[in-house]
Amino acid sequence: MLAYTYKDYGIFELTEKPKPKLLNPKDAIVKITMSSICTSDLHIKHGSVPKAVLGITVGHEMVGVVEEVGAEVKTVKKCDRVTVNVETFCGECFFCKNGFVNNCKSGGWALGCRIDGGQAEYVRVPYAEQGLNKIPDNVSDEQALFVGDILATGFWAAKISEIKKNDTVLIIGAGSTGICTLLCTMLKNPKKIIVCEKDETRRNFVKKHYPNVIVVDPETCLETVNKESENGGADVVIEVAGSENSFKMAWQAARANAIVTIVALYDKPMILPLPDMYGKNLTFKTGGVDGCDCDEILSLIEQGKIDTTPLITHKFPLKDIEKAYEIFENKRENVIKIAIVN
Numbered sequence: 001m002l003a004y005t006y007k008d009y010g011i012f013e014l015t016e017k018p019k020p021k022l023l024n025p026k027d028a029i030v031k032i033t034m035s036s037i038c039t040s041d042l043h044i045k046h047g048s049v050p051k052a053v054l055g056i057t058v059g060h061e062m063v064g065v066v067e068e069v070g071a072e073v074k075t076v077k078k079c080d081r082v083t084v085n086v087e088t089f090c091g092e093c094f095f096c097k098n099g100f101v102n103n104c105k106s107g108g109w110a111l112g113c114r115i116d117g118g119q120a121e122y123v124r125v126p127y128a129e130q131g132l133n134k135i136p137d138n139v140s141d142e143q144a145l146f147v148g149d150i151l152a153t154g155f156w157a158a159k160i161s162e163i164k165k166n167d168t169v170l171i172i173g174a175g176s177t178g179i180c181t182l183l184c185t186m187l188k189n190p191k192k193i194i195v196c197e198k199d200e201t202r203r204n205f206v207k208k209h210y211p212n213v214i215v216v217d218p219e220t221c222l223e224t225v226n227k228e229s230e231n232g233g234a235d236v237v238i239e240v241a242g243s244e245n246s247f248k249m250a251w252q253a254a255r256a257n258a259i260v261t262i263v264a265l266y267d268k269p270m271i272l273p274l275p276d277m278y279g280k281n282l283t284f285k286t287g288g289v290d291g292c293d294c295d296e297i298l299s300l301i302e303q304g305k306i307d308t309t310p311l312i313t314h315k316f317p318l319k320d321i322e323k324a325y326e327i328f329e330n331k332r333e334n335v336i337k338i339a340i341v342n
Contacts, residue, residue, distance in 0.1 A: 001016070002017075003016070003057040003119070004059065004119035007054070010045060012322075017120070020122055022069075024070060024126060026072050026128060027070045027124055028067075028069045028073055028124070028132060029068040030064040030067060030125055032342050034342065035059050035061060035062040036337055037059075037119075037321075037328045037337075037338050038059075038149060041058050041119075042328075043265060044113065056112065057112065061118070062148070063083050064081075064082060064118075066080045074129065076134060082135060083132070084123065085132070085133070085291050086111065087104070087109060087291045088107035088108065088109075088125075089106070089107040089127060090106045107127065111123065133147065133148075138302060139302050143307070143308070145312070146308050147294050150177045151180045154184040157184070161238055161285070162236070163188040164188075164190070166235075167234075167236055168192040168235050169188075169194070170196065170221075171193065172196045172239045173196070173197060173239070174199070174205070176311050176336055178197070178241070179205075179206070182213065183308065194216060194224060194234070195216070196249070197215070198241075201334045203215050222249070229255060233255030233258060234253050236258060237261070239262050239263060239264050241264055244268075247262075247266070247270045254282055257281045257282070257283075258283070262287075272284075312339050313337065315341055324340060
């Protein structure tokens with residue numbers, strides 16, 4: 001089968017690999033119908049993910065059809081349409097039972113990082129009862145494509161940020177994960193949402209699709225937040241951009257006793273200047289997505305409460321994935337997200 005493979009530092013290549021087989025009675029084999037490229041794939045390519053294993057098939061955003069299941073898999077069956085979770089988790093350890101599936105003792109981010117992922121024709125999914133969610137019949141592949149990763153991330157970020165009705169929420173970053181975070185924040189109905197984004201194309205995308213959101217650039221962000229907030233800063237800040245400047249802005253824009261949720265993946269350590277923020281009494285929440293709400297997300301999509309299809313600006317067949325990466329990595333043609341169609 002065709003598989004896009006991490007060959008060496010800085011090098012991905014479309015190669016032929018054997019079709020995966022069941023290795024455990026809790027596994028499933030999924031025929032991929034659609035996948036996507038994530039910024040985290042680029043982090044792997046450029047060496048920012050030390051756990052990534054050379055030779056793996058990359059890709060962790062995907063939907064497909066169940067081809068085969070292990071003897072212990074009961075929640076999905078052959079021919080079911082499914083989303084695939086970015087997290088591999090057992091469902092039984094301390095962390096899983098408490099909803100911290102990113103920290104599963106037997107899993108975490110594995111697909112497309114430590115084991116073969118989904119930018120391929122087929123993928124083996126461990127712990128399939130937790131890792132697969134059935135797609136409702138009236139939900140398309142395009143609608144479901146981001147459920148297992150960036151939409152799960154946005155949902156998780158909004159959930160842990162404790163957003164209240166009278167809050168002003170600042171979201172820093174309007175890439176695809178930032179927009180998914182925006183969609184899930186909108187479900188909480190806060191008083192105001194401000195989105196800060198440096199890229200003009202992305203700012204215009206948010207203005208076009210979400211006209212009730214205040215959109216600013218980094219140069220005017222702090223001034224706007226202070227103007228639009230009642231208590232000297234945002235009640236909740238969600239940082240999705242992943243730069244040194246955006247990290248600094250996150251705590252600067254927060255009011256005293258606010259919640260700052262860090263969703264972004266950084267290329268280097270960030271400095272927390274405690275003397276400068278002394279007395280602000282901020283609560284920081286950080287970490288990778290706990291992707292255990294996919295059934296609820298699929299239900300919200302089915303009800304028409306979440307729609308991520310505008311994010312898909314380009315489509316390519318798997319055989320042309322290298323061209324898709326070139327466009328995505330270099331941010332050409334006003335790209336937001338690319339669907340790879342099998």
